[in-house]
Amino acid sequence: MLKRLAWLALCVCAPLYAAPHVKDDRLQQLADSRFWVAIGHYEAGKLGGWRSYVDDPKFFLAVNGAHDPKAELAATLEAIYRPVVEGKENAHPQCVYPSRTRFLRDELKLTDLPAVDCKEFNKWFSDVAPDSTVMIFPAAYLNSPSSMFGHTLLRIDQAGVEANKTALLSYAINFGAYIEGSDNSILYAWKGLMGGYPGLFALVPYQEKLSEYRSLENRDLWEYRLNLTPEETRRMVEHVWELKQIRFGYFFFDENCSYRLLELLQVARPSLNLTPQFRLTAIPTDTVRAVKEAGLVEKIDYRPSKERELLSRAEPLNHDEKQWVLKVSADQQQMQSPEYLAVPKERRALIQDAAYRLERYRANGLERDPVRSQRSYDLLRAISTNPPPELEIERPGLPEDGHESRTWQLGAGTRDDKAFAEYGLRMAYHDLNDNAYGFPLGAQIEILQLKLRQYEDSRWQVQQLDLATIRSLTPRNELLQPWSWQVAGGLERVLGKHGDENLVSHVNGGAGGTWKLGDDVLGFALGTVRIEHNNDFDALVSPAAGFNTGVLWRNPLGNFSLETKGDYFTNGEVRRNISLNQQWELSRNLGLRLSAQREFSQLTSPVNEVMLELKWYHY
Structure with a gap:
């Protein structure tokens, strides 16, 4: 009885707060504002309405907040007026959602909000002391599937970092896949492609990330200092607090680290319009280019990896x-x-x-x-x-100055005595012969490539459908002995019985070595394995062992390759191929490629093919 009386007395004595009545059209105006859309991570639905990229229900205060920005805004307005419970101040909505609170307070001129001491948030924010922002791009590292496209993160600097050279004391905002357990590289790549991991934001000491990317993964770092004002940087960091342990979807090609950081930049400066151009894929180099083209970059610094320092x-x-x-x-x-x-x-x-x-x-x-x-x-x-002279490393070409990631292809050629036209589209993003600037020699990452062929008798056929082709031809030397490797899978045309061409499904891979034969010349040799489904074969799937060797030469015109490969199937089929490719770099995003090949098969006579192909790199 005494406890009930005490609680009643506390309620009578405690000040009462009520959210102000705001007209419906004003609520709608605020809900449609670029800032509210940005902090809710909303995008307009293709059939109307809204959806939030946030997959975590605890981020929303309204039941339908993931699809209704106005309902979420109204629920937030009610929530920040809730009474303060002694001992639970840090759980009050004003402390959980400081960015939302500041927005509503400023826009609606709220002067009667409950006074809340947000000790945890205030200490965290004081420790970070945000003043300026640097976008960090660790360059692509092909020997790690999670890093083969590169990565982006944001460094949050305190005042005076450049003058005092104290960047290692800064913090970094990172978005990445949350992995429980220890998935192997193949499983990681598959689940990353299919959205099998949740994505989380994290604010961690920059020194930890620098060590991870520059030393542990031997990746060059590019630092892009952004011209965000201290107020814009603080606004962005405020919102990061709201995203603690909040789960998003994570996909390698679109909803990835780079896309999420573009969303944060739009929180910092709502006038930016960065994310709409990345509806299908968000390759890190493309997002860096978009940030640069938006006029956000004021300075670029380069940090070579430990591996590059050693080799230099x-x-x-x-x-x-x-x-x-x-x-x-x-x-x-x-x-x-x-x-x-x-x-x-x-x-x-x-x-x-x-x-x-x-x-x-x-x-x-x-x-x-x-x-x-x-x-x-x-x-x-x-x-x-006995100190050595200072190590001087020439800065390589800026990664964002390389060709864009999506490629349209138009070719014309002959296959024995048959003329054809070929049309292709590749979603991402570089092969061994593509325009070279900004890419290492021997690196190939191709995702979702389709090629259609039309012969002179108006016959159409699917020539190739690649799900993924990845090749890492890193040269060995006297000090370091990295393995070269490749993996590919999809559909392709191969020689069949009676001169036919069969569309077969396949998965193949291989490993071996690459050596530097001269300036800008690499030679490689790999042993390979292949599994194929072919209607000409009796078995459902047929395995093969083989080889893949060749030479790459970066020359004044572009990239040249001469390559031979062979597959020896357990059913007796022997398939070999020799090919030559030379690309002329007409401009940054335009290339002209001459290719010639001769194919051999136990099932039919050899076939020759020559093609001239125009490549347009366009996002």
Whole structure:
């Protein structure tokens, strides 16, 4: 009885707050505003209405808030007037939704809101101390399926970061797939394509992300300082608090890290219109280009990866000196041997520095090892007594200045004595012969490519439908020995019985090595396996082992390739192919390719094909 009386007395004594009555048309006006649409992550439905990209019901205060911005706004207005419960201030809607609260307070001139002490939010916001924004682009890293398109994140700097050079103390806003357990790379790629993971925003120390992307994954970093004002940066960070542990859909090609960060930039500056141009795919380089074209970038800085630093330091060394790098890295006692001391002092300085960088490169991602740490310390002591010249690395071409990701293709050619026209579309985004600027030689990522062929007798056929083709031809050298690999799957035409061409489904892959044969020349050799469904074969699926070898040459005209491959099926079929391709780079987004190939099969006579193809890179 006493408890009930005490509670009644508390309710009588507590101040009462009520949300003001706002006219319906004013509520609609606010709900349609660019800022409210941005913080609700709404998009206009194709058949009318709205839908939010947020998949988490706890983000919304209205039952139908995911589809009704006006209902969500009205529910928020009611919620921020709720009485404050002592001891639960941090759970009050004003503390959970500071960005929404500020918007409504400013737009409706609310002066009678309950006073709430949001200690958790205030401390978090004070620790971040947002003042300016830098967009970070870790370049593509083909040996990681989650990173093969590159990535983007936002660094939030405090005031005076550039003058004090304290960027490592900043925070980073990152959006990524939330993975429970340890899925392997193939499962990760599949679930990422199909939306099998939820996506979460996170605000983490920038130093952690820098270590992860620059050292652990050996990726170059590009830093784009944005011209957002301190007020715009603070507005964006306020909204990030509202997204803590809020789940979104996550898809590699559209609703990914880059697309979500574009949404945040639209929260910071609602006048921006960045996301509508990325309805089908949001490749990170395309989103970087969109941010740049919107006039947001005021400065660009480049940070080379640890791998690039190591290779740049070792580049002037000859074969014998690189062998010393390996010896000295493994055993520091070698630095006291008469043979080593006979090496000129200035060359020893380069060897020791390269050995230290190699040792640190090998330690990436490993737990601390006292023996390895001692080796690094011994090398640092040698470097301090005989320092090398400062390492200078030439900045590569800006990744956003490469060709755009979607490709339209129009070709004409002959197959033996039959003329044909070929029409193609590739959703993303680069093959070995495409326009070279901004892309590493030996990198290929093609997603969803369709080619239709029309022969001179008006016969049409599907020539090719690739789901994905990925090739990573990274050259080996005396210090680093990376594997080259490839994987592909889809439909393609192959030679069949009686001179026919069959459309077969296949999955294939391979691994091997790539070597640098000269300036801008690579040679590669891979062993391959293939599984194929072919109506000419008795079995439902037929396996094959084979090879894939070739030469790539980046020349003044563009990219040249000469390639041979063969598949030896267990049912006795032998299929081989030799092809030649040369691309002329007419402009950044226009290329002309001449291709020729000769195909062999046990089932029929050899076939020759020549084609001239125009490629238009267009998003």
